[in-house]
């Protein structure tokens with residue numbers, strides 16, 4: 589599962605910086621609701637169209653989740669809970685292995701149907717939540 593070839597120092601530093609950034613974002617979301625701060629990113633799709641994108645509610649949902657309110661997080665964006673968090677956890681795990689062990693995880697190749705299915709789920713969610 590781990591590649592024999594070690595990664596370079598720059599790649600390990602990049603992994604550490606990504607994990608640090610992710611940790612700061614999570615810590616910030618744990619203590620501050622995105623609607624209460626002026627520097628929270630806005631959704632450009634929502635600003636332009638007035639409709640929700642597939643990711644709308646993720647920041648607010650993560651705040652509620654980190655506060656222990658799973659149902660509030662679910663109401664804001666269930667796709668975040670079902671796909672976003674597992675995807676972020678997989679990326680975080682991979683970067684953690686790079687940082688600590690200096691090696692990459694060799695993930696099994698995805699079958700092409702899985703990528704297309706995930707894309708269809710995201711687009712379906714995006715369209716469906718605005719009907």
Ligand SMILES: [Zn+2]
Nearest residue numbers: 631641643644
């Ligand atoms: Zn959005």
